[in-house]
Amino acid sequence: xxGVIQSPRHEVTEMGQEVTLRCKPIxxxxxxxxxxxxxxxxxxxxxYFNNNVPIDDSGMPEDRFSAKMxxxxxxxLKIQPSEPRDSAVYFCASSPWGSNQPQHFGDGTxxxxx
Amino acid sequence: GDSVTQMEGPVxxxxxxxxxxxxxxxxxxxxxxxxxxxxxxxxxQLLLKATKADDKGSNKGFEATYRKxxxxxxxxxGSVQVSDSAVYFCALSYGADxxxxxGRLYFGRGTQLxxxx
Numbered sequence: 001x002x003g004v005i006q007s008p009r010h011e012v013t014e015m016g017q018e019v020t021l022r023c024k025p026i027x028x029x030x031x032x033x034x035x036x037x038x039x040x041x042x043x044x045x046x047x048y049f050n051n052n053v054p055i056d057d058s059g060m061p062e063d064r065f066s067a068k069m070x071x072x073x074x075x076x077l078k079i080q081p082s083e084p085r086d087s088a089v090y091f092c093a094s095s096p097w098g099s100n101q102p103q104h105f106g107d108g109t110x111x112x113x114x
Numbered sequence: 115g116d117s118v119t120q121m122e123g124p125v126x127x128x129x130x131x132x133x134x135x136x137x138x139x140x141x142x143x144x145x146x147x148x149x150x151x152x153x154x155x156x157x158x159q160l161l162l163k164a165t166k167a168d169d170k171g172s173n174k175g176f177e178a179t180y181r182k183x184x185x186x187x188x189x190x191x192g193s194v195q196v197s198d199s200a201v202y203f204c205a206l207s208y209g210a211d212x213x214x215x216x217g218r219l220y221f222g223r224g225t226q227l228x229x230x231x
Contacts (some may be wrong), residue, residue: 004157031217042223043158043203050217091157095217100146100165100207103219105157 002026004106006092012112018080021109024073025094033103034067034077035091043091049075050097082113117141118204120222127194127229135189135225137178137204145206147171147180147187148219152201161189161202194229201226 005024013019025032033048047057052069060067064083069075079086089110093103121136139145146165150158162171167182176191187204204222 033218043221045218048218056218093157097217100163101217102148102160102163103158105159107155107157 004092004094004104006090006106006109008109009107010110010112012114013082014114015083016081017113018078019082019086019111019113021077021090021092021111023075023077023092023106025075025092026104027073028096029094029104030097031095031103032069032075033093033095034075035093036088037091037108038088046077084113087111087113118206118220118222120202120204120225122225123201124226124228127227129196129229129231130193131229133189133191133194133198133227135202135204135227137187137189137222139185139187139204139206141185141206141208143208145208147178148205148207149176149178149187149189150203150205150221152203152224154200158203194227196229196231199227199229 004026007022030051034046036044036046044059046059047067048055049069065079067077089108091105091108093105095101095103117140119138148163149161151161152158161176162173164171164180167180170179178187178189180187201224203224205219207219
């Protein structure tokens with residue numbers, strides 16, 4: 001079975017540029033999560049969706065960050081404009097509906113803003 | 115608020131040593147508890163879970179017991195291998211009675227484990 005697929009795996013760009021990260025969740029999963037991981041702050045939940053509807057975006061750091069889920073099989077996380085402090089590994093995860101369900105993570109996008 | 119506290123790393127062990135990584139939680143109600151593992155360059159993977167008090171989760175030689183009286187879920191392995199070198203995360207989640215938080219995981223900071231041959 002295909003797992004959670006993220007693209008690109010690596011992104012290097014200059015500050016001020018727009019960055020778009022993509023995620024394809026596991027088919028049939030109801031929840032989709034976006035996380036950011038850094039050495040300083042650890043693993044942070046940015047936003048999550050249930051059936052394509054954003055449930056909690058309180059972890060989104062600033063208005064420069066936005067996330068969409070136009071359908072059940074695709075989500076994007078966009079940063080515009082990007083800044084060097086946005087450099088991190090961004091993970092997408094999905095899970096089925098119901099309590100006690102584990103989340104399945106993608107391999108992440110390593111983002112470097114110069 | 116809800117939170118998970120893990121022992122500070124890094125943890126460095128020799129092969130075949132005994133491993134314990136401590137995890138305690140603060141929560142209302144009856145959360146489910148998880149251990150995730152992250153190998154270098156990869157996303158997190160579920161290692162084991164326990165959904166109610168006194169349950170023991172186990173996988174790949176790792177074990178953890180849900181202790182409600184001490185609000186703990188310590189990870190143990192009797193004999194570690196070099197291939198166990200990774201970052202380990204403790205996490206909790208709630209059931210349907212918590213409404214809008216259903217599905218969300220609360221993670222600890224992670225503990226880096228390095229095993230030397």
